[in-house]
Amino acid sequence: MLIPDTLQGALMLSLIDFFLSFVVIAAIGLVLAAFPWLNRIAKPRVKDPIQE
Amino acid sequence: MHDQFILFLGALLKQTGLQELWWGNLVMIAVGCAMIYLAIAKHFEPYLLIGIGFACIVANVPGSDLIRQGGLFHYAYQGVNLLILPPLIFLGVGAMTDFGPMIANPRLVILGAGAHLGIFVALVGAKLWGFSIQESGAIGIIGGADGPMAIFVTVTLAPHLLPQISVAAYSYMALMPLIQPPVMRLLTTKQERLIRMEQPRQVGKLEKVAFPIVMAVIVNLFLPPVAPLITMLALGNLLKEVGVVERLSKTAANGVMNVVTIVLTVAIGSTMSADTFLTVSTLQIVFLGLVAFVVGTASGVLTAKIMNIFLTKKINPLIGSAGIASVPIAARVSAVVAQQEDKRNYLIYQAMGPNLAGVFGTAISGGIMLALLRAG
Numbered sequence: 001m002l003i004p005d006t007l008q009g010a011l012m013l014s015l016i017d018f019f020l021s022f023v024v025i026a027a028i029g030l031v032l033a034a035f036p037w038l039n040r041i042a043k044p045r046v047k048d049p050i051q052e
Numbered sequence: 053m054h055d056q057f058i059l060f061l062g063a064l065l066k067q068t069g070l071q072e073l074w075w076g077n078l079v080m081i082a083v084g085c086a087m088i089y090l091a092i093a094k095h096f097e098p099y100l101l102i103g104i105g106f107a108c109i110v111a112n113v114p115g116s117d118l119i120r121q122g123g124l125f126h127y128a129y130q131g132v133n134l135l136i137l138p139p140l141i142f143l144g145v146g147a148m149t150d151f152g153p154m155i156a157n158p159r160l161v162i163l164g165a166g167a168h169l170g171i172f173v174a175l176v177g178a179k180l181w182g183f184s185i186q187e188s189g190a191i192g193i194i195g196g197a198d199g200p201m202a203i204f205v206t207v208t209l210a211p212h213l214l215p216q217i218s219v220a221a222y223s224y225m226a227l228m229p230l231i232q233p234p235v236m237r238l239l240t241t242k243q244e245r246l247i248r249m250e251q252p253r254q255v256g257k258l259e260k261v262a263f264p265i266v267m268a269v270i271v272n273l274f275l276p277p278v279a280p281l282i283t284m285l286a287l288g289n290l291l292k293e294v295g296v297v298e299r300l301s302k303t304a305a306n307g308v309m310n311v312v313t314i315v316l317t318v319a320i321g322s323t324m325s326a327d328t329f330l331t332v333s334t335l336q337i338v339f340l341g342l343v344a345f346v347v348g349t350a351s352g353v354l355t356a357k358i359m360n361i362f363l364t365k366k367i368n369p370l371i372g373s374a375g376i377a378s379v380p381i382a383a384r385v386s387a388v389v390a391q392q393e394d395k396r397n398y399l400i401y402q403a404m405g406p407n408l409a410g411v412f413g414t415a416i417s418g419g420i421m422l423a424l425l426r427a428g
Binding site for chain 1: 154155157158161162164165166168169171172175176178179180184185186188189192244253254255257259262263266267270274275326409412413416417420421425426
């Protein structure tokens with residue numbers, strides 16, 4: 001076990017966990033912010049009738 | 053003849069559980085009956101409390117073979133003990149959930165972490181009360197307001213506390229409409245509660261299909277300890293969003309979910325025997341669970357208020373408390389409190405974003421905790 005079974009260990013675990021939770025969820029938020037780009041791929045490519 | 057009759061009767065009596073019956077059993081049978089009453093009369097989590105309450109009653113009838121090794125309830129508990137049932141619950145949850153509100157407003161996912169301060173306050177509180185660090189971690193996760201995640205973490209870190217922690221977690225989730233509003237009102241001004249938020253954008257189908265795949269990859273890569281839960285959540289959601297396996301999606305959301313709920317509730321209830329449940333530590337866990345829910349609600353609202361300092365388009369801080377998880381109860385509470393101030397303020401869709409992010413917030417906290425506290 002990496003964290004000691006003491007009050008200090010509990011405080012350390014809480015700090016690390018709370019901080020990392022923000023980091024990971026912010027990273028997920030960043031990934032989600034890029035999601036609208038997917039809609040460009042998904043858009044059906046309609047051929048330009050004038051060029052045809 | 054008379055003596056033999058008495059002798060046989062005595063031998064029969066010995067085979068019954070009557071001789072092992074003590075007042076603790078009667079108290080727990082009353083607790084089981086109270087759960088069933090609350091489920092029927094007050095509609096408090098009936099899908100959970102009926103099974104838990106019934107199994108609790110049976111587990112406290114001395115002589116019942118159901119909870120002993122080889123008994124049916126014992127095998128139901130193995131589904132929990134071997135961590136099979138919580139991921140299957142998540143499969144069903146994934147098949148029922150539309151993650152559109154979370155994808156549509158990525159800024160709000162941060163509230164899914166902000167509303168989890170309660171986990172750590174309860175963790176430190178439990179340590180101060182003399183629990184081991186593993187037990188404290190399991191108690192803290194009650195504040196994640198996510199039943200399967202609480203069971204998953206508890207079975208891994210402190211399996212002997214499973215009945216207390218699961219009952220506390222599910223009870224407080226059912227009581228959220230009573231616990232959260234006073235805290236939310238206390239920490240917000242009327243002006244803030246009146247803030248209207250614009251409707252989020254429409255989320256495309258490809259985004260919804262990509263979401264579970266991306267989440268499964270992220271969680272398996274960075275949070276392997278909780279990967280079984282989130283992976284199954286992602287699979288259930290993928291079945292729903294692809295739109296070509298409706299039969300499987302409906303089975304996961306209905307058939308599988310219902311069967312697993314029955315087995316899971318029976319498994320939890322069967323662990324509530326008087327000799328393990330009627331202890332001082334149960335009262336401590338119940339108190340710490342309440343602290344975790346109150347602090348989590350408060351920290352979610354405060355995180356939203358801090359975000360408002362930096363945002364040009366202000367968010368209603370009431371949606372912050374939805375980040376605690378407990379889908380969709382917490383989002384509904386946010387919407388109801390907002391509507392009590394302004395009947396035309398519909399916040400449910402906006403509150404669902406942080407609410408769904410809260411599931412991932414709990415998973416992240418649980419995953420880090422498991423990575424750091426698991427023995428070996």
